Amino acid sequence: MKILSRQQIYKADKETTRIQQISSLELMERAATRAFEWIHQRLQGSPVPIYLLCGIGNNGGDGLVIARHLAEHGYHIEVFIVDYHPKRSPDFLENLQALKQRKVWPTTLESGQALPAMDPQGILVDAIFGIGLSRVPDPWMKSVIDQINSSGLFVLAIDLPSGMPADFSDFDPAQNGLSMVHAQHTLTFGAPKLTFFLPETGSAVGQWTVLDIGLAREYTDAVQTEFSGYGAGLIRSLYRPRQKFTHKGSFGHLWVVGGSYGTMGALQLAARGGLRSGAGKVTAWTPQCGVDILQGNLPEVMVRTGKGKKQLTDFPQAGKFTLVAGMGLGTAKVTADAFVPWLKQWKQPVVLDADALNILSQNPEGFNSVPAGSILTPHPGEFARMVGNWTSDADKLEKARNFVKQYSCILVLKGAHTLVLDQHHGFFNTSGNPGMATAGSGDVLAGMIGGLLAQGYEPVQAALAGVYLHGLSADIGVQKLGYEALTAGDIISGIGPAFVSLFQTAESGPPQEEAAKEE
Numbered sequence: 001m002k003i004l005s006r007q008q009i010y011k012a013d014k015e016t017t018r019i020q021q022i023s024s025l026e027l028m029e030r031a032a033t034r035a036f037e038w039i040h041q042r043l044q045g046s047p048v049p050i051y052l053l054c055g056i057g058n059n060g061g062d063g064l065v066i067a068r069h070l071a072e073h074g075y076h077i078e079v080f081i082v083d084y085h086p087k088r089s090p091d092f093l094e095n096l097q098a099l100k101q102r103k104v105w106p107t108t109l110e111s112g113q114a115l116p117a118m119d120p121q122g123i124l125v126d127a128i129f130g131i132g133l134s135r136v137p138d139p140w141m142k143s144v145i146d147q148i149n150s151s152g153l154f155v156l157a158i159d160l161p162s163g164m165p166a167d168f169s170d171f172d173p174a175q176n177g178l179s180m181v182h183a184q185h186t187l188t189f190g191a192p193k194l195t196f197f198l199p200e201t202g203s204a205v206g207q208w209t210v211l212d213i214g215l216a217r218e219y220t221d222a223v224q225t226e227f228s229g230y231g232a233g234l235i236r237s238l239y240r241p242r243q244k245f246t247h248k249g250s251f252g253h254l255w256v257v258g259g260s261y262g263t264m265g266a267l268q269l270a271a272r273g274g275l276r277s278g279a280g281k282v283t284a285w286t287p288q289c290g291v292d293i294l295q296g297n298l299p300e301v302m303v304r305t306g307k308g309k310k311q312l313t314d315f316p317q318a319g320k321f322t323l324v325a326g327m328g329l330g331t332a333k334v335t336a337d338a339f340v341p342w343l344k345q346w347k348q349p350v351v352l353d354a355d356a357l358n359i360l361s362q363n364p365e366g367f368n369s370v371p372a373g374s375i376l377t378p379h380p381g382e383f384a385r386m387v388g389n390w391t392s393d394a395d396k397l398e399k400a401r402n403f404v405k406q407y408s409c410i411l412v413l414k415g416a417h418t419l420v421l422d423q424h425h426g427f428f429n430t431s432g433n434p435g436m437a438t439a440g441s442g443d444v445l446a447g448m449i450g451g452l453l454a455q456g457y458e459p460v461q462a463a464l465a466g467v468y469l470h471g472l473s474a475d476i477g478v479q480k481l482g483y484e485a486l487t488a489g490d491i492i493s494g495i496g497p498a499f500v501s502l503f504q505t506a507e508s509g510p511p512q513e514e515a516a517k518e519e
């Protein structure tokens, strides 16, 4: 699922009309008809009032086409033209004519005018701005957006919620006081937009559905995008089936390094994540206080210990194993003093999480010792320690791009739609749910990525598969447990079913807050 930039979408439109020899009006008719069909399929002729708020560009044109089809199917509609600019797009004007020919007379809302009273049981179709939005809405538009948001109506946004840019090529919405329609559902054309995946803007999209409007494959297949969304399809394509004559040595040896007095759980969760993801062997390196705990709880895991009693003061000799470090490690000076020089010994990619990242953030020179291709898995707090605070999602992305370039590493920026970013591409995960906002779930992820890396997956593959399967495990978990009760341990229990479900043809989807879970 490629995420096309705003410019690429315009190019896709143009190429589609050229290659398929259709007019832009016909493409608008096609796109908006898909949106109408989506609505009609769900409403089935229901007498609910539908208010269509149309701008004066092509997004407004889409709204007019939808209105025409709704009217022809006997729906109760009211159409408003939100007159934010005197310049109408030609296709908007054509469709305004077509609507009037069917005796539907839109009401024009002039600058400064308030929205009319609307039945709160109704549906509001937001077709004011689409990808054309190139600057911050003016005060009147902001007030229209506010009125929509406080109307209490079900809001269906066409292409994207008005006020929300498709990407940051023109302006950074957060720098200007975010003003966006908050939709319950968004019907977007051809491809999802970058802003759907980021927290500042993504919350305005609600559930979203990508409508296939037959954009020219000659263009969309060939175009290189900076970002994509990914799901089961990608993970299936990189999955390595197990061969018959294999043994535990075939699947790598994972070392999980971390733990300190009071945080042994983090290390155990990572060890279990690694085991369940298929590592052939797992060894834990822990301070002495962790030995009994780990041996007692995890019979499958070998335990080795350094000299430190309550925290690690020394580290195992770098070897042929795969390293995941940082879970529960602590940031005590003795630990940090030993950790930073030890990292220099490593030549092959490692996985660094939690306090490994915090220690390096306090000793930023140490990031230069991180082997190329390593996977760093910060949550937002850890990432802020690594790169400083960001002012917006756009700024955070820029900081992430620079970091990855500077240290030749892979960043796994955790959150809803975790981003796996390397120097070539950014992949947004489509599995997972808010039940995962629970202590220890990140430790499980670090272990899973390590387990996959140990088995010979390339670092970026291990990151992608680990993140996706981790989210899928939680999606499976919440089916039975709900969001509140899900714990990190439940995510571990879901790893097996997640692998199994990857290859089941009829996937029964987990409860979803967002619609688009990528196949």
Ligand SMILES: NC(=O)C1=CN([C@@H]2O[C@H](COP(=O)(O)OP(=O)(O)OC[C@H]3O[C@@H](n4cnc5c(N)ncnc54)[C@H](O)[C@@H]3O)[C@@H](O)[C@H]2O)[C@@H](O)CC1
Binding pocket: 009, 012, 013, 027, 028, 029, 031, 055, 056, 057, 058, 059, 060, 061, 062, 084, 085, 089, 128, 129, 130, 131, 132, 133, 134, 135, 136, 137, 138, 141, 158, 159, 160, 189, 190, 213, 215
């Ligand atoms: N392939 C596709 O994606 C298709 C897209 N179509 C529709 O076309 C839309 C894009 O249409 P337009 O390019 O006409 O753009 P919009 O209808 O989104 O916006 C109209 C115009 O408003 C102006 N504008 C931008 N920011 C403004 C602001 N803050 N205040 C006031 N005016 C502002 C711009 O000049 C812009 O061209 C898409 O979002 C989609 O709905 C469809 O009709 C056809 C197929």
Ligand SMILES: Nc1ncnc2c1ncn2[C@@H]1O[C@H](COP(=O)(O)OP(=O)(O)O)[C@@H](O)[C@H]1O
Binding pocket: 378, 379, 414, 415, 416, 417, 418, 432, 433, 434, 435, 436, 437, 438, 439, 440, 441, 442, 443, 444, 445, 470
């Ligand atoms: N709202 C959410 N939606 C989807 N995934 C989430 C959400 N909140 C957290 N997660 C996931 O849960 C994990 C939390 O990791 P982290 O914050 O490091 O946990 P911990 O430090 O407790 O181990 C990440 O993989 C993150 O992507």
Ligand SMILES: [K+]
Binding pocket: 059, 126, 127, 128, 129, 130, 157, 158, 159, 160, 161, 162
């Ligand atoms: K819109």
